[in-house]
Amino acid sequence: MSKSSAGHKMPRGSVPPYVLLVDNGSLQPAATRQLRKIAAALGRRLGKKVTPVSLLHSDQVPAKKLGGRKAEILRSAVEQRLHRGGREFVIVPLFFGRSRALTEFIPELINQWRLQEPKLKVRLAAPLAVGGDDQLARILETQVRAKLTPGFLRGQRAxxxxxxxxSPVKTVTQVRNRLATQLRRRLGPSVAGVAPCSMERRPGADYEFNEPLLETLLATSPWNTGPVIVAQLFLLPGRxxxxxxxxxxxxxxAREKSPGLRTVRTKLVGEDPALEAILTDRFLATK
Structure with missing residues (x-):
């Protein structure tokens, strides 16, 4: 770029659509590093640049912990590109279900951006879990079957x-429960049972739909003895x-309280290469 053109916005219509892969954000550097890996893999699959950005938090991680490059936050990432002449964006959410990030936070940001630029075009892709799609259940099945080893089972069914x-949003918890049903069907008699549970929940009767908690489940018969595979419905590493x-x-x-209990955890969903196919489908469905 010549000195005379440096710092100026590009002419309208000259900037191709920006593709943004968006997660919730984390203060853990490992989460941003994994997000970047997924974005790079998705970009290779789509044949276009995919920029990893977070809704919140990640920009507080020091750049030295992220290979010298700070994480981007969705709001500033879009506004910077608007200033450079960008008018079209495709947002691909790295979320399992329609959390408030997708139903409230991002739509509110889009409305604010449209006040700045009326010609703005934003396509918001669907979350990872959609009705009638069992791709996530297949990923979970693969991860669970990888843990069905003789050394762990010791002649018992897990x-x-x-x-x-x-989640404070019931529809998000229903996504998890639906995945548990799909997973139970796919695993069949190779396991003794599949149960959905939450790591934590908000207090009060309004959030009882999150029950049982993992801690409670692992303290309850027959889950407090024998082999239990903890299938982690999480995308990125963090706290x-x-x-x-x-x-x-x-x-x-749980193992300390119940000596007869054996547990093993699966990989995270975001570590499975098959996730790229789901993200590709969600991107293509926005066209």
């Missing part, structure tokens, strides 16, 4: 606890599902 973070995180702690404490 039970599977499908755990997510827990909950990463090494040394809350899920690991809950499982360790």
């Amino acid at each position: 039970r599977v606890a499908l755990v997510d973070h827990g 909950h599902a990463g090494p040394g995180g809350d899920i690991e702690r809950i499982c360790r404490q």
Whole structure:
């Protein structure tokens, strides 16, 4: 770029659509690093650049912990590109269900951006879990079957606890429950049972739909003895599902209380290459 053109916005219509892969955000560097890996893989699959951005938090991680490049936040990422002449965006959510991030937070941002630029075009893709699609259940099945080893089972059939973070939005919890049903059907008699549960929940009767908690389930017969596979319905590593995180702690404490209990955790959904196919489908469905 010449000195005379540096710093100026590009002419309208000259900037191709920006594709943004959006997660919730985390203060854990590992979460942003994994988000970047997924965005790069999706970009190779689509044949176009996919920019990883977060809704919140991630920009507080020091750049030195992220290879010298700070994480981007959705609001500033879009506004910077608007200033450079961008008018069209495709937002691909890295979310399992229609949380408030997708029903409230992002739509509110889009409305604000349209006040700045009336010609703005934003296509918001669907979340990962949509009705009638069993791709997520297939990923979970693969991860669970990888843990059905003779050394872990010791001649017994395992039970599977499908755990997510827990949500204040009932429809998000219903997504998890539907996935548990699909997973139970796919695993069939190879396991003794599949149960959905939450890592945590808000207090009060209004949020009882998150029950049971993983901690409670692992203390209840017959889940407190024998092999239990904890299928982690989490996308990115962090303080909950990463090494040394809350899920690991809950499982360790459950084993200490019930010596006959054995637990093993699956990989995160975001670590499975098959996730790229789902994200590709969600992107293509916006056209």
